[in-house]
Amino acid sequence: MPAARESLLDAAKTALARRPWPGVRMVDVAATAGVSRQTLYNEFGSKDGLARALLRRETDAYLHGVERALAVEGGPVDRLAAVSAWTIAAARGNELARAMLTGCWSERLPAPSRPRASASPVPAQRRADAGVPSPAELLALVRDKAVNALNGRARPKDTEELAMACESAVRMALSYVVAPSPAGEDPVELVRGVIGRWTGA
Template sequence: MPAARESLLDAAYTALARRPWPAVRMVDVAAVAGVSRQTLYNEFGSKEGLARALVRREADAYLAGVDRALAIPADPRERLAAVAEWTVSAARGNALIKAMLTGCWSERLPSPTLTAVPSSSAVPAQRRADGPLPSPADLVALARDRAVAVLSGPGKTDAAELARSCELVVRLALSCVSAPPGEGGVTALVRTVLPRHPTRSG
């Protein structure tokens, strides 16, 4: 039941904004979502399963934002700047995305193991959540590879050079999460370090 699952994840996310994860109670999450506690356990199996699903959803949301940034009608440098802006804003506005991108998990947050866990769930979305969760390096690579796929094409620079530019932008954005940039923000930094057409050959 996808609607109930999303409602439960929304309720868990809201609860996490108000109290540390260890203090979040499954019964309260179910009540806020308007479903039974049994429905919650049917969907996620356990509190650890709920945590894994929540982390997986936020990782997917970050990558969906990368895709949206890459889809704007602009030249490649500006699209990469949009990816950088999204990365910074997503990390600043969402503690789970920040933790996933930086690897810095506070005691307030759920911190499920990134390796796969045994899953007996009949729910496909939960089986996916019980699989490997992305590390910071994984998320950087996924964002880089999405950018390469969108920006590469005939008559453009080799894939390795493009991949370096794309990864540089994501890592530059992550540096701005820890140390906010000066005037012009991360976009100004991207424009400074990338050539006007980073995907065109010399």
Template structure:
């Protein structure tokens, strides 16, 4: 039941904003979502299953935002700048995204293992959530490779241009991640990315 699942994840995220994950109770999450506690357990199996599903959803939402930032009708340099800005804003607004990008899970947050856990769930979405979660390094690779694919338009590039594009994409991603960990005092990540990237980025 996708609607109930989303309502439960919304309720869990709201509860996490109010109290540490250790103090979030399954019965309260179910009540807030307007479903039974049994429905909650049917969907997620356990509190750890709920945590993994919540983290997976936030990771997917973050990557969807990257996709939107890359799809703008701008030149490649500006698309990478917009992507870096999205990465910063997503991490600023979402504690789970920030933890995923930095690997820093404080005591208020759930800390699901990044490796896969055994799953006997009959819910396909939960089986996926029980699979491996992306690490900070995985996000670098995912965003870099997606940026290269989008900016390249799927066509072939000569080796020097392909190398330059991949390096530029990774540079923008790593600059954004460094700014998540240590926000710049002024100018923001956009100025840093524009300064670091070639003025004419081939794509």
């Protein structure tokens, strides 16, 4: 039931925008999605299962955005600048993405839970039950995606240097999430300048 699952996750995210996660009720999520409460429980098993699935979807959406940014036209600096721009936009526009990237979870959000073995008959739920990456793991995933996309096209002397440039671009972007830039300052241009000097591009 992929359509019902997505509708339920959309409804849960809408509910979370209106009230803290502890105040989100399963019956309201089901009603908003236009399905029975039993369908909700069949898909997610519990409210914790719904939370894990919501966090997994937000993580996957961020990573898909990284892949899109790495596919833009241009050289390595342009692509890393696009990843930085996406990271800043994703974190500023989505409190779940911001929490996943920074590890700063407020009491109003569903907290990430430890990975657990899943007996769910729903493959997407088994993936969600496996947990979401920590901020350090997420950064490593982005770095590795960037290295794979850019390797052979950048000027750094070796893959290790390229990996450091990729990681630095994301870390600089995250610094602007935690401490926003003053008006008129473009964080992506800073990333472009620093990474451009580093890679010689």
